[in-house]
Amino acid sequence: MKFWKKLIEKLSDIVYLIREMRTDLLIELRSIDEKLTKAQFYYANEGSIISINNIPIMLLEENSERCKVIIQNIGLEPCYIKLGNGVSKEDFHFVLAPDTASSFGNGGSVTLDNWHGEVYAICEKETTVSVLEY
Numbered sequence: 001m002k003f004w005k006k007l008i009e010k011l012s013d014i015v016y017l018i019r020e021m022r023t024d025l026l027i028e029l030r031s032i033d034e035k036l037t038k039a040q041f042y043y044a045n046e047g048s049i050i051s052i053n054n055i056p057i058m059l060l061e062e063n064s065e066r067c068k069v070i071i072q073n074i075g076l077e078p079c080y081i082k083l084g085n086g087v088s089k090e091d092f093h094f095v096l097a098p099d100t101a102s103s104f105g106n107g108g109s110v111t112l113d114n115w116h117g118e119v120y121a122i123c124e125k126e127t128t129v130s131v132l133e134y
Contacts, residue, residue: 048131052079052123056087059131060119068134069115073107074099075127081110087120098127 050059052075059081060069073079073096080092099107112119121129 049074049128050121050131051075051126051128052121053126054123056120056122058118059121059129060133062117063133064116066116066133067114069112069119070109070130070132071096071119071121072105072109072130073097073127074103074105074130075107075123076102077123077125077127079108079127079129080122082120083112083115084117085120087122089122089124092122096129103128 050057059071060066071081076098078098079096080087080089081094081096082092094110095108096110097108099105119131
């Protein structure tokens with residue numbers, strides 16, 4: 001009990017010091033965040049929500065500036081993803097599980113670091129994916 005009481009007192013002291021410093025400390029923290037999210041470090045792709053059906057579709061073209069790709073299935077059918085050309089339901093690299101409800105946010109996803117090539121997708125019937133590249 002003594003430990004927790006002292007811990008709470010110390011945390012209260014820290015909160016007090018932060019309040020005394022006012023926004024000076026918070027400005028520094030904001031500047032760190034801005035450095036991570038400035039436009040020059042971000043490459044937005046057009047049309048991040050894409051409908052997929054039983055015909056192969058290119059999700060992303062080759063991009064040598066790309067650092068990261070995040071693809072999430074937000075539709076109700078499994079989605080097959082292939083790095084490079086030639087995707088089919090028998091020839092793929094990843095299967096993204098369907099979402100529990102349309103655009104609910106718990107469908108399968110894949111994150112790729114430093115993949116600069118094309119990305120293709122196909123689906124049994126029809127689904128929707130969210131595609132982001134940085």
